Amino acid sequence: MNSERRVIIRTVGLKKQYVMNDVVTEALCGVDVEIHDGEFISVMGPSGSGKSTFFNMIGALDRPTSGRVFIDEVDVAQLTAEELAFVRCQKIGYIFQSYNLIQYMTALENVTTPMVFGGVMSDEARRRGMELLELVGLGDRWHHRPLEMSGGQQQRVAIARSLANQPTVLLCDEPTANLDLATGQDILDVLRSLNEKKGVTVICATHDHRMMDMCDRLMWIRDGAIERIARRDEVHVEVGSIGES
Amino acid sequence: MRLSSVSSKEIILADQPRLSLGRTVRIAIDGVRYRLFRAAVTVSVIAVAVAFLMNILSESLIKRRLAVDARRELSAMRDIHGWAARLTRPLDPAAILMEVAAGGALDGSTAKGGVIADRASFAARARAAASYLAFFDALEYDPRRALIHTARGTAIFDALSDPEHFTIFEQRLAEMPALRFVGSLAEFRAFLDRWPELAVQLQGVVSSQEHAIAALNRARGDRTVFAALAQPDGVFVAAARAAGFDLDEATASRLTEQAQAVLDRLVIERSLSLLESRQLLAQHFNLLPADISANELWGYLEKSRQAASYLGVMRPLVAALEPYTAERLAALATTRRDELALERIERMTAGAGEGWLGLGERMGWLLMVSMLVCAIGISNAMLMTVTERFREIATMKCLGALDGFIMLLFVLESCFLGLVGGLVGSLLGNLIGYGRMAAAFGIGVFGTVPLGETLAAMGSAVAVGVVLAALAAVYPSLKAARLAPMEAMRVE
Ligand SMILES: Nc1ncnc2c1ncn2[C@@H]1O[C@H](COP(=O)(O)OP(=O)(O)OP(=O)(O)O)[C@@H](O)[C@H]1O
Ligand SMILES: [Mg+2]
Numbered sequence: 001m002n003s004e005r006r007v008i009i010r011t012v013g014l015k016k017q018y019v020m021n022d023v024v025t026e027a028l029c030g031v032d033v034e035i036h037d038g039e040f041i042s043v044m045g046p047s048g049s050g051k052s053t054f055f056n057m058i059g060a061l062d063r064p065t066s067g068r069v070f071i072d073e074v075d076v077a078q079l080t081a082e083e084l085a086f087v088r089c090q091k092i093g094y095i096f097q098s099y100n101l102i103q104y105m106t107a108l109e110n111v112t113t114p115m116v117f118g119g120v121m122s123d124e125a126r127r128r129g130m131e132l133l134e135l136v137g138l139g140d141r142w143h144h145r146p147l148e149m150s151g152g153q154q155q156r157v158a159i160a161r162s163l164a165n166q167p168t169v170l171l172c173d174e175p176t177a178n179l180d181l182a183t184g185q186d187i188l189d190v191l192r193s194l195n196e197k198k199g200v201t202v203i204c205a206t207h208d209h210r211m212m213d214m215c216d217r218l219m220w221i222r223d224g225a226i227e228r229i230a231r232r233d234e235v236h237v238e239v240g241s242i243g244e245s
Numbered sequence: 246m247r248l249s250s251v252s253s254k255e256i257i258l259a260d261q262p263r264l265s266l267g268r269t270v271r272i273a274i275d276g277v278r279y280r281l282f283r284a285a286v287t288v289s290v291i292a293v294a295v296a297f298l299m300n301i302l303s304e305s306l307i308k309r310r311l312a313v314d315a316r317r318e319l320s321a322m323r324d325i326h327g328w329a330a331r332l333t334r335p336l337d338p339a340a341i342l343m344e345v346a347a348g349g350a351l352d353g354s355t356a357k358g359g360v361i362a363d364r365a366s367f368a369a370r371a372r373a374a375a376s377y378l379a380f381f382d383a384l385e386y387d388p389r390r391a392l393i394h395t396a397r398g399t400a401i402f403d404a405l406s407d408p409e410h411f412t413i414f415e416q417r418l419a420e421m422p423a424l425r426f427v428g429s430l431a432e433f434r435a436f437l438d439r440w441p442e443l444a445v446q447l448q449g450v451v452s453s454q455e456h457a458i459a460a461l462n463r464a465r466g467d468r469t470v471f472a473a474l475a476q477p478d479g480v481f482v483a484a485a486r487a488a489g490f491d492l493d494e495a496t497a498s499r500l501t502e503q504a505q506a507v508l509d510r511l512v513i514e515r516s517l518s519l520l521e522s523r524q525l526l527a528q529h530f531n532l533l534p535a536d537i538s539a540n541e542l543w544g545y546l547e548k549s550r551q552a553a554s555y556l557g558v559m560r561p562l563v564a565a566l567e568p569y570t571a572e573r574l575a576a577l578a579t580t581r582r583d584e585l586a587l588e589r590i591e592r593m594t595a596g597a598g599e600g601w602l603g604l605g606e607r608m609g610w611l612l613m614v615s616m617l618v619c620a621i622g623i624s625n626a627m628l629m630t631v632t633e634r635f636r637e638i639a640t641m642k643c644l645g646a647l648d649g650f651i652m653l654l655f656v657l658e659s660c661f662l663g664l665v666g667g668l669v670g671s672l673l674g675n676l677i678g679y680g681r682m683a684a685a686f687g688i689g690v691f692g693t694v695p696l697g698e699t700l701a702a703m704g705s706a707v708a709v710g711v712v713l714a715a716l717a718a719v720y721p722s723l724k725a726a727r728l729a730p731m732e733a734m735r736v737e
Contacts, residue, residue, distance in 0.1 A: 061643055062731035074258065081648055085261035088730075089645020100640045100734075104279025116272075117645040119262035161644075 014067035045221035093167035291666025299674025312594035325503035335454035339398035346375030457488035474504035624717035639734035659718035667710030
């Protein structure tokens, strides 16, 4: 892939501290990255290294302690509440590690919620919601509530929901963690086809080897800092050993 | 299966559209439906709080009605006492002024004041005088003392007619800016200048009353005024008319009846002074003879069989009981019971209709307390409802919900809960109120309060529930809406 392409997400000196009962946790300590339009990036790191925190920052879901996040060269801190809501709703799709489905809504309602917020008419939202549920293999489960579904099914609903408004950037926090090999492969295929055919930028936290095989770049985070960023072809040979770390 | 369209690759900034009210309402209702149990708990908290409020409102309304009705009936029943006073004692000048100012005819129950030539101007000045008197009457002790010393009634005008005293009065009044005098001081001055004239006229009225009463006293002889009025022959009434008292037929016959009742009551209650009567009753009620009161006597007489045995024992001892039959005694006892019931209502509703909103001093205070309980209960319930849903709020914000939507969602939801809770609570409060009042005053309380008034009270109780619930939801949901999504997600 060509690194001359437009930078869609850029962070400058990004820091995040969590303060809880006077205990300060440095979840991110100075992250500078540039992510290009249309890239497929795998983010790796041991548990607690700050991956989810990083996703929240670049997804404009949380306020950094210091540093800046630019989405398409616009400083997120400068956005108004309405513009922020618009970006979260229309431009970025999130797959949360803990799914964050709304418990009282059915699968279909969960998937259509971002469309409702985006002002899509009900019928259209319903149609697109069903399409997305079929895409993740849950066409027949549209009326189930999250508590009536397995972890993997909930994860797939979350994936369908992240695609609701055809986002430009997709942030996936371990999207295949709870899926069996075959379903996981289906999801990966969807992500790849979105990336290749629609040019969606996909940023994926994962421990899944298959994901590493299909990404453009790999990014390692450790203790809240970027340990290494490399193109896949550069690391291809080492992947096996790194995955075990 | 492929995605339907290609997303724009540039991130063009725009404002998130606002959701329509209809969609927000639908989402709110879905949320409530899912958490029916939780909603039921919140609704019942609101219902209890509103029921408390409504109970106080409905009891006050009932009590006020009962008090008004009881006072009206009692004052009709006590008409005789007012007349008995008038027929034996002249009104004092201040009372005459009040009476004239209240639109009463000077030539009515007060006996004709023949000396007054210009009735209209007299009435006008009497009204002015009455309003001044009302002002002085309403004063607290200290300002009253400072302004007019110990003068009372028309003596106030006598005192202030002294120019020196009036100057002091003017100065003192100027030192009390909080006090608003009725009308202008110049008018008062002018009134005082002509006061001696009015005083003479009043004196004329008083002496004409004295005259009339003297004539009546001759007609009455050594009978009491009650005994005289109770005579059904109408001789005394005719004498009263001749003396200038305005007694129409209806009033006269009512007075005759009431006077007889007073005499009956005296005769019968006087029989209690004999130990025999007390012993009889003490045996029946299992009390000590010394503890027997008129109420026991009347209770005993209600049954004509008991009345007969009472007469059997007492008639030989009390000559005055001679004309009474057992049926008559029982009928009197029944009338007395009704009167006692009215008096009980009058006592128990003392203070109703006064104070804030006419709720009575104590009820007003209770109302404040119940509002407080209402506010605390409801805000606590709403606070919990919203707080335990921070995760959901955070998720919605992640998906592009506007702050305003979050606020509206929760305010709508709590309005809805407040409405249901308020309706249930106001029905409950009304029910309890009527139940308690019926237990205290008998089933007569149903239908005392007009439906419109009850509905208005219920409406305001429901409104209190809704408004408090909505207000209570504003703070936590505003807090949630203002946070960044993941900050809200982290709130426990
Ligand atoms: N809400 C929080 N309060 C305090 N500390 C937090 C909070 N969330 C995360 N942390 C800390 O921040 C660090 C990074 O957490 P993060 O969730 O980003 O890790 P992660 O890489 O996503 O881990 P995993 O692979 O287990 O999901 C951890 O040390 C964690 O303890
Ligand atoms: Mg994580």
